[in-house]
Amino acid sequence: MKELSSRTAGFTDSVIRRMTRISNRYGAVNLSQGFPDFDPPEAVTDRLAQTAKEGPHQYALTWGAQNFREALAAKQEHFSGVRVDPEEEIVVTCGSTEAMMAAMLAVTNPGDKVIIFSPFYENYGADTILAGAEPIYVALKPPSFSFHVGELEQAFRQGAKALILCNPSNPCGKVFSYGELRIIADLAVKYDAYVITDEVYEHIVYEPCKHTYLSSLPGMSERTIICSSLSKTYSITGWRLGYVIAAPHIAGRIKKVHDFLTVGAAAPLMEAAVVGLAFPDEYYYELRRHYTHMKDLFIGGLKDLGLTFTEPQGAYYVLVDVSEFGVRDDVRFCEWMAEKVGVGAVPGSSFFREEVHHLIRLHFAKRDDTLYEALNRLEGLKKKAESYRD
Structure with missing residues (x-):
């Protein structure tokens, strides 16, 4: 054979x-x-029980139910300070795993290069290979897991089209400082690269550290592709509700990739999760x-x-x-x-x-x-x- x-x-x-x-x-x-x-949270599971009886039980709109996208846009704006258009800039996916894969397929061509910080969540290398791209690894040096600016710029000089940033980081628990994020942002602008962020732990940060959304930095809203999910924030890892937030022309391409990967996320789970997205501070x-x-x-x-x-x-x-x-x-x-x-x-x-x-x-x-x-x-x-x- x-x-x-x-x-x-x-x-x-x-x-x-x-x-x-x-x-x-x-x-x-x-x-x-x-x-x-x-x-x-009990409010979310109570709403799920109600949804199990009342629906919806059929396909939602491919890139996510309207009320879910609106609630997600409002939450994201509240915490990041960056306006999000629920119609043009959000794609709801089957977990952040699909979000990352859809983003990679939408952004890269076979032979393109993608920077990955090491250590990294195991999917990043696989996603790069599945997209036909070539990973360039840049070490985060323990115990602070900081990067060397010269090594990172050298990676960009090799023609990297994108960088994957997990912040806070799995597995090392690093929270990138504002200064470090400015360096990454400046290099991305200088070398005209996208940054694909994995921000699933955005709300699990320990004092005195603070989470800064890369998309909020100057020049980054149009080149940052946020991949995240509700899994960690609401303790619903089995619901597989992820999303991508990106500029309209990028999100539009990701919608098409997503449509052929999974069609759409589970309609009743999106309906139930809207309650969580509306939680107060x-x-x-x-x-x-x-x-x-x-x-x-x-x-x-x-x-x-x-x-x-x-x-x-x-x-x-x-x-x-x-x-x-x-x-x-x-x-x-x-x-x-x-x-x-x-x-x-x-x-x-x-x-x-x-x-x-x-x-x-x-x-x-x-x-x-x-x-x-x-x-x-x-x-x-x-x-x-x-x-x-x-």
Whole structure:
């Protein structure tokens, strides 16, 4: 038989989702795949129950239900200060995963170059390859995960058509400062490049850090393509409600790509989620307070256990250094940890272009009792690791 697609020949399954399956197999506390174990806001689920009886149950408009787009535009304007046209500048997608893929396909041609900061969420490289583009990786240097301006400009000089920016960052929890964003924006304008932003953690930022929307910077509203979703802000990762916000001529192209990728997002879920998009500021204050509590609980526990890690500024992940255990194969170590320690983690090598095998990613979007159970199990890590061998 003829060979299958060469562009997907090097793909593996998602390491993150694989670690969830391994965690389930061994009954481990799953701190690998980033979803909470607490419920969405009651007002949203109540509206979903009502919608299940009343509808809508048929196709919504391909690029999103009217009331959903209007509510999303109002929320985005409120927090970013940038006006958004719900008719011309929003495309509702099946999760931010589709949003990113649709944006890549709409912006790049085969052979174009795309800058990706490393570490990165695992989909970015795959999306670039599926679009036929070539990734250029620029390192974010620990422990601050800052970039070298000269290295970033050199990447732009290679003719990059776009840059992917995850802010706050998954997996390292970095929140890019205003100064760093100005550098990125100035280079994007100088070299006439698009910036595709992943801002799904926009409301999960820890004091004193603040989230700045790149689209609000001078010259960036017309060249920023925002990819995001409701998954993290409203604890509805399974609803798969994402969106793209971009200038009309870009959004218009993305609408066409989206139409042939998935047709449209789920109509009843959009209807129910409108309630969440209309929440007052108090909801977002409480969201930050809740996540700050979970971070402090978990990070405090890691400190007490004597583990080495980089404290996140945003999102809900922490990179833990396991080099003290002589780890050379972090994938094998995470599988061992799920089985022998009972905690699921993601090997850091799945996020880095560089040769990194001494980091694992844990997440803390969990109830207190879940986090305490995970910490209780991790208490035995150092002792059990004495018998661990790569």
